[in-house]
Amino acid sequence: MKIAVIGAGAFGSWTAFHLQSKGHDVTLYDRHGSGNPKSSSGGESRMIRGIYGNNQQYIEWTTRSLELWKSYQLEWEEELFVKTGILWMFSQADDFARNSLTFLEQVNWTVDELTKNETKNRFSQINVSDIHTLFYEPDAGFLRANHACKVVTDQFQKLGGIYIEKSINRPVEPSCIETEDGTQIEADHYIFACGPWMKNLFPEKLGNKINPTRQEVFFFDTPQQFQMDSMPMWADFGDVFHYGIPGSKYHGFKIANDTRGESFDPETGNREPSEKGRKKAMDYATYRFPELAGRKITDARVCQYEDTPDEHFIIDRNPDADNIWLVCGGSGHGFKMGPAIGEAVAQMVTGQNPINPFFALSRFDS
Numbered sequence: 141m142k143i144a145v146i147g148a149g150a151f152g153s154w155t156a157f158h159l160q161s162k163g164h165d166v167t168l169y170d171r172h173g174s175g176n177p178k179s180s181s182g183g184e185s186r187m188i189r190g191i192y193g194n195n196q197q198y199i200e201w202t203t204r205s206l207e208l209w210k211s212y213q214l215e216w217e218e219e220l221f222v223k224t225g226i227l228w229m230f231s232q233a234d235d236f237a238r239n240s241l242t243f244l245e246q247v248n249w250t251v252d253e254l255t256k257n258e259t260k261n262r263f264s265q266i267n268v269s270d271i272h273t274l275f276y277e278p279d280a281g282f283l284r285a286n287h288a289c290k291v292v293t294d295q296f297q298k299l300g301g302i303y304i305e306k307s308i309n310r311p312v313e314p315s316c317i318e319t320e321d322g323t324q325i326e327a328d329h330y331i332f333a334c335g336p337w338m339k340n341l342f343p344e345k346l347g348n349k350i351n352p353t354r355q356e357v358f359f360f361d362t363p364q365q366f367q368m369d370s371m372p373m374w375a376d377f378g379d380v381f382h383y384g385i386p387g388s389k390y391h392g393f394k395i396a397n398d399t400r401g402e403s404f405d406p407e408t409g410n411r412e413p414s415e416k417g418r419k420k421a422m423d424y425a426t427y428r429f430p431e432l433a434g435r436k437i438t439d440a441r442v443c444q445y446e447d448t449p450d451e452h453f454i455i456d457r458n459p460d461a462d463n464i465w466l467v468c469g470g471s472g473h474g475f476k477m478g479p480a481i482g483e484a485v486a487q488m489v490t491g492q493n494p495i496n497p498f499f500a501l502s503r504f505d506s
């Protein structure tokens with residue numbers, strides 16, 4: 141089959157790769173390049189971890205994805221996944237972790253519940269004074285986000301896939317898909333995986349279903365005790381959800397606040413980090429990691445989440461055209477599952493599997 145995939149972020153690059161590896165004739169388009177800094181897959185790192193509340197689907201896709209990240213990094217001789225472990229800290233209800241335990245056991249994903257004393261002994265650089273419960277996933281780690289998108293796109297091309305750096309116009313009629321210079325694209329299927337841009341590409345179907353929000357991320361000057369050989373990634377569930385990644389050769393100690401920021405346009409939005417955000421990150425760092433007090437913020441990024449109303453992905457046909465597929469709505473947690481999403485989309489588009497109602501647009505009808 142002839143297939144056009146539009147968008148070479150985590151979702152589109154893996155989809156194109158899987159389809160090409162099944163022998164289809166795939167062309168992948170991206171307006172700014174695979175893993176570009178405006179895209180939601182931009183930046184150096186994204187977490188992969190198993191705890192996912194009671195969502196068995198995400199646990200299965202995360203497990204499958206980790207398997208694929210690891211096996212392809214061996215085959216391609218490229219570092220894509222860096223194992224660090226992750227420490228979950230709950231100062232409030234810990235259902236998000238506890239509800240995952242049975243599902244994680246079924247897929248042999250290790251989670252250890254740690255006492256406060258055990259945590260203090262292992263990671264004395266973390267202040268756990270207000271924390272009630274702690275869980276540790278030794279097999280979690282981070283993915284080299286923008287680099288991985290480029291590697292997957294390169295590997296797709298090595299299989300014979302065609303990659304074109306051009307923008308695709310907003311489809312005015314379902315059957316007319318064209319590049320920015322007006323060249324019509326002939327294909328059996330068109331898969332749109334344009335992250336936060338989907339809202340504007342499909343205003344009628346997705347205008348009120350994809351909400352890109354402004355998110356700031358800060359990197360600190362990293363003393364040895366905050367490097368990845370001294371401590372794991374962490375997820376801190378309190379009044380606010382903070383998370384971060386220890387320092388490595390790829391970047392400094394990373395701190396992010398998961399609270400949704402204001403609505404954001406991925407093309408024109410202001411990517412200058414705010415003073416308010418900087419101060420909040422400093423205050424948080426000083427409380428949770430007291431030895432970071434006085435350390436400088438050495439780098440910062442403004443990225444965007446592209447939230448759906450229920451924060452679950454959208455993977456479905458366009459209701460107006462059977463051969464147009466919408467794959468989007470990463471909602472701040474999609475990167476890790478790129479390999480499994482790509483595999484699932486490839487199976488749906490080629491008719492091997494039906495659309496999964498959990499990700500269908502019809503779930504929003506009521």
Ligand SMILES: Cc1cc2nc3c(=O)[nH]c(=O)nc-3n(C[C@H](O)[C@H](O)[C@H](O)COP(=O)(O)OP(=O)(O)OC[C@H]3O[C@@H](n4cnc5c(N)ncnc54)[C@H](O)[C@@H]3O)c2cc1C
Nearest residue numbers: 147149150151171180181187308335443470473474475476
């Ligand atoms: C700060 C931050 C932290 C995050 N942390 C994590 C994490 O720890 N773990 C995790 O799993 N997930 C995380 N996420 C979420 C994850 O990064 C996203 O869910 C995922 O990257 C979405 O990928 P995508 O392919 O859907 O979109 P994108 O990466 O945005 O890709 C869309 C692509 O489409 C292209 N495009 C757009 N319009 C057009 C057009 N008209 N023609 C051609 N090309 C076009 C763009 O250039 C872009 O490259 C985080 C996100 C952010 C912002």
